[in-house]
Amino acid sequence: MRVAVTKGTLRVPPTYFALTHAEKMSDLHQFEVFCLVADLSTDSSVPVNDYVPLRQLGFRRRELVMPGFIPSMVGGVKKFHPDIIHQHFGTWAVAAAHVAMSTRVPLVTTLHGADVFALQRPPSTAMARWHHYNVRVANKQSRKLLAVSNFLAAEAIAAGLDPRKLEVHYQGIDTDYFTPAEKVRSSELGEKPMLLFVGGLSEGKGIRDLIAASGAVNKSAPHKLVIVGDGDLRAEVRQTAAEFTHIELVGPQDKELVRDWMRRARALVVPSRMYKGAREAAGLVALEAAACGVPVVANDSGGLREMMVPGSTGLLVREGHIDDLGEAIREIIQLPAHSYAAMSSAARKFAVEERSLNVSCAELAGHYEDIRGQTL
Template sequence: MSASEIKTQSVYRPEQQVQGSAYRPAVILQVLPELDTGGVERGTVDIARAIVDGGGVALVASQGGRLERELDRFGARHITLPLKSKNLFTMRRNVDALVDLIRAEGVDIIHARSRAPAWSAYFAARKAGIPFVTTFHGTYSGHNNLFKKRYNAIMTMGDQVIAISNHIADHIRKFYKMDPARLNIVPRGTNTDLFNPENVSQERLIALSNQWRLTGEEYVIMFPGRITRWKGHCFLIKALPAVFEALGHRNVRCLMVGSDQGRTAYRDEVLALTRKLGLEDIVHIVDHCADMPAAYMLADVVACPSIEPEAFGRIPSEAQAMGRPVVSTAHGGAMETVLPGETGWLVTPNEVEQLSVALTQVLRLTPEKRAALAQKGRKHVIENYSLTQMAEKTLAVYEKALKGAIRNAA
């Protein structure tokens, strides 16, 4: 079936499908290295669901991972390919495998979310004659290295290019030459039904409190995120002694919620700093948490102290959706998602005193001010960073890509 026979609205407006017509749902193939954990993976699954909910056909190709089961549950399909590999011979074989898949499944768009699979997807799309869409998820290193810059540039070579924040869009404009008409800003979306304080039961809170040995009497500073240097764990730890001094007590727990993903040397460094400052009873690395909505509900403040800019940063958005105040560093995506003084606080990276003061101010909030901040934060996310908005904007990008293919075929 040719591109002109595709009714693109059927992907997300199934009620507009024409009975008995030649139109059919679009088939969208997303490609990424693996489907384990992280923002890229989560966004892929969310968009696959939006495609299915809209009457389209959602395919995802990757090396696999634990999110495969979630795709199966809502009717998307996973195809296992070695797309995590950066070996040139494997990437070349992936081109042929993707071309075969495109032709066998009648794929209308291939959407690449990472650089190595994007190179394979680009050549497969050109061979098969279908639109190529990319999502630029990060700033990527190597701007001064011609080889790495060329490798990274594949993410700007889509017929339509999605930037996950204004911060990333500005980065693309600064370092890469591309037609601005192809650039679309689609912020990451938060599931505001999942991240809704009204949907977290008391039983879930009790279970997690018991697991983490919380009494309910202490302040909880929560830092969700992978245990990796640029996230700023040591920055946060250094700020804690001044918080205790300002409060006049140490009845505080600082919970670092996230896996080290094999970065044991940095984890050891974090623990060593904790011991040096005498904070072993305060700071706890609790590894992966399967119930983050309940985790946020246990927090008095959510800290996002990254020392390098986040491309978007889902934690501030999720925390605000849960009505939790956020203290984040003033760069990257947080400059867009956090409203200073209204839904959270922004501090200069590595300025320990600023971070201490901000954390203290949040912990001293009156119940009335905390309630007002919670209401404003949730409203802000629903209006600007919901999963629904991300899905609608992404599907609109697909429609643009398909219309471009129709024009080119005419």
């Protein structure tokens, strides 16, 4: 089966999922990726085609002219002669939907969150109206809509998407790559335990809450907090981190370095919260940590609780309650060795058995078979 994976933009990191599932399933089907603008920092075994030229202008400037090259992308997908088109994000789905409509090739669209939340907001700008149009076209033309969590599926139905087409398909993570450390963690060597944050430095990711909670409990539960990532709050986080000797901002890191940081961590903290009406749809970083045998402390926000087993693989706290977050940090730091070992083992087991790339790809192959040959 020939599968065209389509997307508006493809930037790796962070959107590994658009490639990893195709790479994992390449022994079953022939995949090619089609997008308007791509920026890959790593090689892929799956061919990637993008259609906005002048790469020397950089990713952001090429994004500005994306609409003008939709016809080129349509032509590229048609030339591939796919048996199935798999669109990631309902936004920028018009090229995939056009090919599906004109060729009768079945389309499946994975909803990741930004698309659904864009549809929920009033379209007050030209770009917002464009996003609304794209998501509604994807809703009409898709044989299936795959939501990355039960939380997002409910939000999609509330936004008016077709519940008859909606199914939950959890994105898998590579549990053969994200594995526990071979060496003991620093905390087991008598050093201060290290907590880790990996994500965008933004209000929605809760970085301010984490710094406040970490600072409040550091004296009674000494630890080191390492912050991996970049974003709009970079300057603020850098300044705040400089005021605390236990906080280190290391900036954006590649996939291998993120794994290295995870393997050294006592816990990953995911303090995401509602921002401008949107919440975390899933939170794959929590699964990557779990696969490394690292428990997660997370806010009960959006789909995050579906990425863990609260109390078994990590601790779930009330969204936006900094005191609760601090107490959870204290608890994970002071957890007895045998209790921590059990939580670490449960985290790895959950990731492998419930949220691995193997499990996700097996389910996705089933979805492809379901829609092959269907008619709208």
